[in-house]
Amino acid sequence: MDLLALLLPARCGACRRRGSGLCLDCAATLVPERFVLAGPTPLEVVALGRYEGPLRRAVLAIKRGRRDVAQALGRRLAEVVGHVDGAIAAAPTAAHRRAARGFDQAALLARALGGASIRLRLEGASQRGAGRAERLARCVRFVGGDVAGRRVLVVDDVCSTGGTLLACARALREAGAISVEAAVLARAERWSG
Numbered sequence: 001m002d003l004l005a006l007l008l009p010a011r012c013g014a015c016r017r018r019g020s021g022l023c024l025d026c027a028a029t030l031v032p033e034r035f036v037l038a039g040p041t042p043l044e045v046v047a048l049g050r051y052e053g054p055l056r057r058a059v060l061a062i063k064r065g066r067r068d069v070a071q072a073l074g075r076r077l078a079e080v081v082g083h084v085d086g087a088i089a090a091a092p093t094a095a096h097r098r099a100a101r102g103f104d105q106a107a108l109l110a111r112a113l114g115g116a117s118i119r120l121r122l123e124g125a126s127q128r129g130a131g132r133a134e135r136l137a138r139c140v141r142f143v144g145g146d147v148a149g150r151r152v153l154v155v156d157d158v159c160s161t162g163g164t165l166l167a168c169a170r171a172l173r174e175a176g177a178i179s180v181e182a183a184v185l186a187r188a189e190r191w192s193g
């Protein structure tokens with residue numbers, strides 16, 4: 001991927017026009033929104049927009065390994081979120097997804113927001129080919145970081161069912177966080193996630 005990036009002219013991650021990251025036209029289509037995930041403890045989430053159109057294409061480009069697109073969207077997310085009053089945690093990514101992409105997109109996004117100081121880990125059966133029930137049953141564990149008595153912002157790329165974010169929030173509260181919120185690139189409807 002890095003070699004290809006040297007050989008090919010950089011293009012917008014969404015519309016393929018010349019340029020890197022996300023072009024101004026595609027960035028202008030983003031409509032940030034806030035929503036609340038229902039759960040035992042509701043979780044407030046901020047997103048750059050719906051998982052459709054240019055944003056969806058940009059997120060898919062990130063999944064194919066476009067680190068520059070992740071950085072561009074991460075900077076935009078940081079602008080929308082503003083000052084983070086608390087700690088940051090990247091939502092954990094399954095190891096095989098991280099390996100396929102060449103980088104951890106949630107960690108990279110968290111870096112754009114100031115850097116993840118709280119570490120979480122995905123535990124349980126291999127996520128390879130996991131069905132919906134298995135994905136929902138996967139477990140997020142608090143690994144380390146100064147979380148007691150702090151507010152924490154969890155960062156991820158796409159929120160579809162919200163299962164991962166809610167699991168992150170639960171693990172962080174159990175570790176002592178006083179409140180948890182989330183920031184994601186895109187909000188997907190359940191059926192499109």
Ligand SMILES: [Zn+2]
Binds near residue numbers: 012014016024
């Ligand atoms: Zn574009």
